[in-house]
Amino acid sequence: MRKWNFCAGPATMPEPVLRETQEELLEWKNSGMSVMEMSHRSDLYMNIANEAKKDLGDLINLPDTHDILFLQGGATSQFALIPLNFSHLGEPEYLLTGSWSKKAIAEAEKITKLNVVASSADDRFTYVPEYKDWILKSKTSYFHYVSNETIQGNTLHTVPNIPNPIVCDMSSAILAEPINVSDFSMIYAGAQKNIGPAGLTIVIIEKDFLDQCSGNIPNIFNYAQHSMNGSMLNTPPTFAWYMAGKVFKWLKSIGGLEKMQLINQKKAKTLYDFIDSSSFYSNPVRIENRSLMNVPFVLQDANLDSRFLDESFNANLLNLKGHRSVGGMRASIYNAIPQEAIDDLIIFMKAFESKYG
Ligand SMILES: Cc1ncc(COP(=O)(O)O)c(C=O)c1O
Incomplete structure (x- = not known):
């Protein structure tokens, strides 16, 4: 189940x-083999790969x-x-x-000097520093940010307007x-x-941006080389690419990213509204920076955490434990999580609150 x-x-x-993948697992469309057994350079596989790339391109215009x-x-x-x-x-930002x-940042610092333009470490990353407080040193070096911090559940909802x-x-x-x-030179x-x-x-x-890739690095690390070779410089993760193609088709079938956004906004709002209305649970992130995808929350009494996790597990709600570095709980509510799951989570949280609150 x-x-x-x-x-x-x-x-x-x-x-x-998952169901479609299961149906096709042993033999993909009268090919006599599973997708995972196909040469990545075969026409059969190239069609699958190109279609996935086109569908992703359509989704993101x-x-x-x-x-x-x-x-x-x-x-x-x-x-x-x-x-x-x-x-x-130039020294990146x-x-x-x-x-x-x-x-x-820690990884980049092994390779280059860099400038940290602003930080929210002072308040345990519960917000994203406002643009007016950033100190950028250069206009030509790249600027890197994480649009949604998966562990802390904060998001910068607008793309910075910088050169x-x-x-x-x-x-x-x-x-x-x-x-x-x-708006982006690179998204990953x-x-x-x-x-x-x-x-x-x-x-x-x-x-x-590809034209500016350093020529002094091995091909396998060079984005321009990957692009020139259609992501087939070496064997790509063929089966994951094929399954991603199915996810892109699923997204198209439900109405693309505009529709997905509406579904996600409703899911997140239901959960945040419930948390905010309760004095038993709370979310520490500034409202304007709250994530659509990762909703961390803490119980007023942290001594109840393990009981919350045991009982939610028994109620068929899995993996609600927050990241070990921040503690508490986290509900990740990505695209494939339906509204029904959020509703069931809230029913459980209410019952838990009335039992122990
Ligand atoms: C925002 C973000 N960046 C990077 C990573 C690391 O990704 P990977 O495990 O694919 O290297 C994660 C993984 O959870 C993430 O959430």
Whole structure:
């Protein structure tokens, strides 16, 4: 029996995608083989890969100025690859808003000097510093930020209006709502939240930016090389790419990102409204920076945490434990989590409150 899984990633997949994959697992469309057994250079597989790329492009209104790469290595690899490819443009600028931007900065610092434009570490990353408080040193070096901090549950809801090439870790926010790709020189995301199974990393990158990739790094680390080779410089994560294609079709079938945004806004509002109306639960994040995808919350009495987790597990609500670094609870409510799951979570939370509050 499938249960509601609020895991932050790898996360819940849309059920129709899992079912279709199951049907096709042994043999893909009279090909005599599973997708996972196909050569990545075969016509059969190239069609699957190209269709997935086109569907993602349709969903995000990909402009001709940008390319999409299907890579391995996770978002964490990009923390290193971005400065390897682009730090020669000048000392990069980083916004520090939580655990993931902190990791991105720590990795980049092994490669280059950089400037942290602002930080919300002073208040345990419960907000995103306002633009007026940022100190940018350069207009030409890239600017990096994490649009949605998965662990702290904070989001910068607007794209900064600055001249620098903007590089964004959108791992836990991509495809949750429409994006204007032209605002970015590079967007990247590990697949395991809103895209598909772990192992695939999506990079959406401006062609002019690709032209500026450093030539002094091995090909496998070079974004321009990946683009020139259609993400087939080496064997890509073929099965994850195929499943991501199914997720893109599922998103199209429900009405694309505009529709997904409405569904997500309703889900998040129901949960935040409930938390705010209770004195038993609370969410520490500034209202204007609250995440659409990751909702952390704490119980007034932390001694009840383990009981909350045991009882929610028994109520078929899985993976509500907050990240070990911040404690408390977190409900990750990515695209594949329906409103019904939120409603069931709230029913449970109310019952728990009346039992122990
Ligand atoms: C915002 C963000 N960045 C980076 C990562 C790291 O991703 P990966 O495990 O794909 O390297 C995560 C993973 O949860 C994340 O949420």
